[in-house]
Structure formats: structure tokens, C-alpha cells
Amino acid sequence: MSADAVRFSDERLTEIAALVKTYPGAQSALMPVLYMAQEDFGYISMEAQKMIAQVLGLRLMQVREVVTFYTMFREQPTGKYLLEVCTNAGCMLNGANELVAHMCETLGIKQGQTTADGLFTVTEVECAGACGGAPVVQVNNVYHEKVTPELMDSLITRVRDGGAA
Numbered sequence: 010m011s012a013d014a015v016r017f018s019d020e021r022l023t024e025i026a027a028l029v030k031t032y033p034g035a036q037s038a039l040m041p042v043l044y045m046a047q048e049d050f051g052y053i054s055m056e057a058q059k060m061i062a063q064v065l066g067l068r069l070m071q072v073r074e075v076v077t078f079y080t081m082f083r084e085q086p087t088g089k090y091l092l093e094v095c096t097n098a099g100c101m102l103n104g105a106n107e108l109v110a111h112m113c114e115t116l117g118i119k120q121g122q123t124t125a126d127g128l129f130t131v132t133e134v135e136c137a138g139a140c141g142g143a144p145v146v147q148v149n150n151v152y153h154e155k156v157t158p159e160l161m162d163s164l165i166t167r168v169r170d171g172g173a174a
């Protein structure tokens with residue numbers, strides 16, 4: 010994606026302007042605007058972060074400190090299917106680390122990498138807020154709970170074959 014391509018559409022800018030008015034200041038609208046950028050561009054590149062800072066009248070550092078703090082914001086492109094494994098305490102105690110190792114071995118990648126065919130990215134995330142279902146995996150934001158290696162294998166096969174995430 011070239012730097013020139015990283016621009017919100019006019020419709021999005023109108024939406025952002027309306028959104029900002031609902032907050033005490035532009036900085037308060039940063040997180041929803043980051044979600045918009047991720048939805049529009051797939052990830053939030055440095056060019057996108059600069060553009061967002063400009064749109065909201067913020068310093069780049071104010072954008073960077075939010076983007077880099079929260080694991081749900083991505084600075085790199087991902088595969089078609091983003092497999093996010095919670096490895097926080099509750100999930101870790103229920104086998105999340107072993108699950109990540111299994112997924113990486115199955116897909117032939119390391120944590121944070123994307124398969125050569127561009128289909129799958131495996132990444133660890135902080136608490137997904139569904140601790141009662143540990144270990145939790147999100148497949149493109151669809152939650153799967155009490156995920157075993159066998160269940161993960163069948164999930165991967167299903168989406169690879171064009172099934173629902």
C-alpha cells in the first residue's frame with residue numbers, strides 16, 4: 010500500500026467528524042477511529058497512523074502509544090484468517106501455550122507469522138474477556154471457547170475449505 014493510498018474516504022471522514030463531536034475532544038475518539046482504519050485498510054500502518062494523527066489533530070506519539078499498547082490493533086498485514094489465541098493467565102492455565110505450539114507446528118509458522126499461502130496468521134493476545142471458556146481463540150473476531158488441538162485442527166480445515174470461521 011503506498012502512502013498516497015492511506016486516506017479515509019469522504020464518507021469515513023464525515024463519520025469521524027460526527028463521532029468527534031460526541032466526545033469531549035478528538036483524542037477521546039482515537040480508539041474508534043483506529044478500529045475504522047483497521048476495518049478499512051486491514052491493518053494500521055505507520056502511514057495510516059500519521060494520517061489519523063493529522064485527521065484528529067493529534068501528535069503521532071499520541072496515536073502510537075495507543076496502537077502499540079493494545080494487542081487488538083495491528084501494524085502489519087495478516088493472513089485472510091487471523092487466529093488470535095488468548096495466552097493470559099486463565100487460558101495459559103488451560104493449555105493456551107500448548108495450543109499455540111500445536112497451531113504453529115500444524116501451519117508451519119512461528120507465532121506472529123503468516124502462512125506462505127496468505128491464509129493464516131497465528132498471534133497471541135491478552136485476555137479476550139471470555140475466561141470461563143478458556144482457552145479462547147478468535148478466528149477473525151469469532152470466539153471459540155474451550156479449544157483443544159483437535160478442535161483447532163478441524164476449525165483450520167473448515168475455514169481452509171471455505172467454511173465459516
Ligand code: FES
Nearest residue numbers: 095099100137140
Ligand atoms: S484469560 Fe483468556 S479469555 Fe481471559
